[in-house]
Amino acid sequence: MLTDHERSHLQEHIARYPEKRAGAIYTLQFLQQKYRYLPDEALAEASELCGLSATQLDELATFYTLLLRRPAGRTVVRICDSIACHLAGAPALLAEAERLTGVPLGGVSEDGSITVMPHVCLGLCDQAPAALAGERALGGLDQSSLGELLASLQTEAEG
């Protein structure tokens, strides 16, 4: 549940726009940061703040690719598979990620640390193949650096 402090922060942000609903994206991003994804309870909390129904918020959550309606790992790793990264081996990296995490793309690794999914062009074409680990941009990936990244994220989660 949102704390009073968090709720007033959101209210303040929403009030910056001429219409409450314009604050919905920020509100959903904020709630996702808190819960790692957007469970029904989060939509209910956002609904109260943004003056939109849960269904209207679900329309947004299911449209925008960075909003997640299903549980995700502690770190979401988005491997770019658009053309420059496709040419530089993204399909093999995605297959390797599935093998290393032991779950299909989009799933949560058994220890809850990682979700890997393909993503559209990250604007890192000069560093292909590239990925985002959380918000951190990573370029020049190969099978071994991907393995090291996933292992370090698992260790972080344990620690």
Place this chain on the structure above:
Amino acid sequence: MELVLSRNFHLPRPPALAEYRAGGGYEALTIALGQDPEAMIEMVDKTGLRGYGGAGFPLARKWRARGANAPHPRYLVMNVDETEPGSFKDRQLLYRDPHQVVEAVLVTGFIEQADHAYVFVRGEYAEGARRLEQAVAEAREAGLVGRNILGAGFDLDIDVHLSAGRYICGEETALLNALEGRRGNPRAKPPMPFEKGLWGAPTLVHNIETLCHVPHIVSRGPDWFNGQGVNGGHGTKLFSVCGEVQRPGFWELPMGTTARELIYEHAGGPLDGQDLVAFLPGGASTAFLLPEHLDTPMQFDAVASTGSRFGTCGIIALGSATCPLDFLIGINKFFVRESCGFCTPCRDGLPYLHSLMERIEAGQGKPGDRELMLELCAKIAPNSFCAFAPGAIMPLESGLKVFADVIQEHIEHGACPYRGAH
């Protein structure tokens, strides 16, 4: 050549306010605040500066379309939703010199006599958005943003809006919906955003690179700007090359620099042992150019005369070891996923094309498949709601023609001729 947009890119960190000002930063704002907006529109008109977000609409014409008498409130939106595959220039401006971005918004906001500015940043550039927010806060503290800017009686506040994904949000009407907290489906035009944009008010949406040129034009004049270009181009441009080249990267160079110079000199040419087969000149949603087009000056009109588009001028190179059909699949995969789903030709047509290409690549193509795909291309592009599907179709349609022999070979031999060849 003098670096203009990228003059601070050599710094280890983006310059803070004091450092940016020490290099002449915000002087253009002071100059602009003392001038008549109409005179500055005239200056920009003399440069012919066009939009660098892909569509290439002349900036001064956009300003005049809205006009000086548009009702208030008026909104200015800077578009930093760069998601075009092969385009990574806007990212550099956002991450490496955020005060330049703030100054560009302020000078443009004054020219437009805007009441409020939003910078719309794609969600994947969250770190860049934070750097920009920090720059806005610093500028606000120094009296450069907010009320009575530099004592000139002009008010403008800037909000940084971090988006939550989706390529289509870069389309200006979809962007307005996204900013209003709706799904990012494009709106019907007319009304144009300059008539009824954000919350029904006059709104001008501009690409970040386009606006970053404006303060320099205001402070140094159109003749200086025009003198920076070559081969019929004006000013400088952030060019980039990626794909199958030795040194993918970006460089600020004179507008009109040839594709040959970009690909062979700056990007080091094709990968070892390969030849350049073709390239997309302006990002993923442009038509293929061939080695015979390498001497084309990279500027809007020259690229348009080849039948392709200048777009964002993010060149994507295809080398001789890669199956061109696989390249087309790689391009189309993006558009299939990013279609907003609003209209049927785009939502259903692009995946259908994709399944046909995958079938051929897997060696199960049938005679007539290529012709069927060309027919689909001809039907999807003109019958879709916005410019997304025509952009998706452009590389496919041109690829189906340019690589007709390779596709035929796949179908005749029931296998990809490149598989096992390397």
